[in-house]
Amino acid sequence: MNVKIYGVLLVLVLAFAVCFTGCTGNQTPAGPGSEDSGANETPLYVVGVDGAYPPYASILKDGTITGLDVESIQWIAEKKGFRVKIQPMDWDGIIPALNAHKIDMVYSGMTITPERLEAVNFSIPYLTINQSFAIHNDSTITMADIEAGTAVIGAQSGTTGAYWVEKNLIETGKMPKENLKLYGNFPLAITDLVNKRIDATVYDRPPHLSAIEGKPAHIIGEIYTGESYGVAIRKDDTELLNTINDGITELMASPKWQELLEKYEMN
Amino acid sequence: MTDAAFFTEVLIPALLKGGVVSLQLIALAAPFGLLAGIAIAIGRTYGGRVVSGLCHGYIIFFKGCPLLLLLFILYFGLPSLGITLPAFVAAVIGFILCNGAYNSEYIRGALLSVKEGQMIAAQALGMSRWQAIRHIILPQALRRAIPGVSNEFIYLIKYSSLAYLITVTELTGAAKIVAAKYFAYFEAFALVGIFYLILVSIATVAVGVLEKRLAIPGFSGK
Numbered sequence: 259m260n261v262k263i264y265g266v267l268l269v270l271v272l273a274f275a276v277c278f279t280g281c282t283g284n285q286t287p288a289g290p291g292s293e294d295s296g297a298n299e300t301p302l303y304v305v306g307v308d309g310a311y312p313p314y315a316s317i318l319k320d321g322t323i324t325g326l327d328v329e330s331i332q333w334i335a336e337k338k339g340f341r342v343k344i345q346p347m348d349w350d351g352i353i354p355a356l357n358a359h360k361i362d363m364v365y366s367g368m369t370i371t372p373e374r375l376e377a378v379n380f381s382i383p384y385l386t387i388n389q390s391f392a393i394h395n396d397s398t399i400t401m402a403d404i405e406a407g408t409a410v411i412g413a414q415s416g417t418t419g420a421y422w423v424e425k426n427l428i429e430t431g432k433m434p435k436e437n438l439k440l441y442g443n444f445p446l447a448i449t450d451l452v453n454k455r456i457d458a459t460v461y462d463r464p465p466h467l468s469a470i471e472g473k474p475a476h477i478i479g480e481i482y483t484g485e486s487y488g489v490a491i492r493k494d495d496t497e498l499l500n501t502i503n504d505g506i507t508e509l510m511a512s513p514k515w516q517e518l519l520e521k522y523e524m525n
Numbered sequence: 526m527t528d529a530a531f532f533t534e535v536l537i538p539a540l541l542k543g544g545v546v547s548l549q550l551i552a553l554a555a556p557f558g559l560l561a562g563i564a565i566a567i568g569r570t571y572g573g574r575v576v577s578g579l580c581h582g583y584i585i586f587f588k589g590c591p592l593l594l595l596l597f598i599l600y601f602g603l604p605s606l607g608i609t610l611p612a613f614v615a616a617v618i619g620f621i622l623c624n625g626a627y628n629s630e631y632i633r634g635a636l637l638s639v640k641e642g643q644m645i646a647a648q649a650l651g652m653s654r655w656q657a658i659r660h661i662i663l664p665q666a667l668r669r670a671i672p673g674v675s676n677e678f679i680y681l682i683k684y685s686s687l688a689y690l691i692t693v694t695e696l697t698g699a700a701k702i703v704a705a706k707y708f709a710y711f712e713a714f715a716l717v718g719i720f721y722l723i724l725v726s727i728a729t730v731a732v733g734v735l736e737k738r739l740a741i742p743g744f745s746g747k
Contacts, residue, residue, distance in 0.1 A: 350701060350704075350705045351705070351710070353708060354708065354710050373706070373707070373708075376708075377708045415701070415702060415705060416702075416705040416706070421706070439612075439692045440692060440694070440698075440702065441692060442690055446601065449601050450601070450692075453601070453604035453605075453609060454604075454609070455604070455609055
């Protein structure tokens, strides 16, 4: 009996050892601007995006990632002579990931805020947008209800929409803290809106429109925050900042920009 | 904001609030998880074909279903069937279902460790099967299950953090929100780590005391 148990243990340990050696062999270091094997190759920059953030970045059914921001950086990369790897990741931790050199820039509809400027540099602004609120089609909630703090609002954690609610409704005492529900990604907030668990959602207007497409919900109003999007880049990486600023200037001067804005219905 | 003010005015109050929610989740889930575990273990070991099969099916399903997925089904999936649970309730139910499945295996092991002769002897003395389980087998088995079940309790303390993903702002969630807003990841999660360490240490010591208190003289094996 004992011999049998020890036999099983031995097999498990061996199986583990085999798996482990198998894994380590496959890992390739995907560092920032990693030069791969060839020294003369064009630099590779890892671009962090929120993978569930249409129209800026979203993962298609076949696994490829596209969107306004993704196509923009691909265009800039081609003009400026570097390669990019688009890396979808958790929005909450995207700035720490940038500063930890896991990625080289965040090009994903990121609003330039004073708090974020303390941690990273931003490129020149490339879009200006407002925050918007959406409700279920069956609901009669109005913007006045939202501004009075009587609605339960869902937002994605770490977004400017969530911060707007905190600052203007919770900190002013109009709305109890429990009435702001925070989600790891925005589609989950929309799921809860459709489930009628929350009264309204708040998000940047263009991605908000994409998120409620085909869902029984509609936008009821905007808050004129006039926020600007920029590309976040590490503070010490001024060379890349200059390259991206040049690239954005060139892109916005080219017909490609209008084409992209039209394609993603941003006008 | 100075560093000290950040800790005393922002981080610590947020974590304390979250910590209270974590404790509520654990305090509600643990006793029911234990009861579910006992019931399923008895059903699987002593139940008839149908009961035993059902209990086995329960264990296979809930041990095989990742807890995060289970919480997503309970919170985001059930509304399509017309059942809309509040986030806190969905989290507690998920924890009980999962905790019960794991506990039941520890308890089943302990039930099986009680020699079959005791059941036969109890029935020879005129006890019914159920009486024998309740008065003879279970008291011994539960004592033997304490180390295993305490392990599962400690897991529960730690996996309570998954509740954040269905919008319950418990300890880890509170830390994540503050960390994302102030970019203070290290400070926030270091404190969270200390908090969990304290909770788990208290639980470990308490289980040790419980084990000693419940030990039967002459049977402790020491």
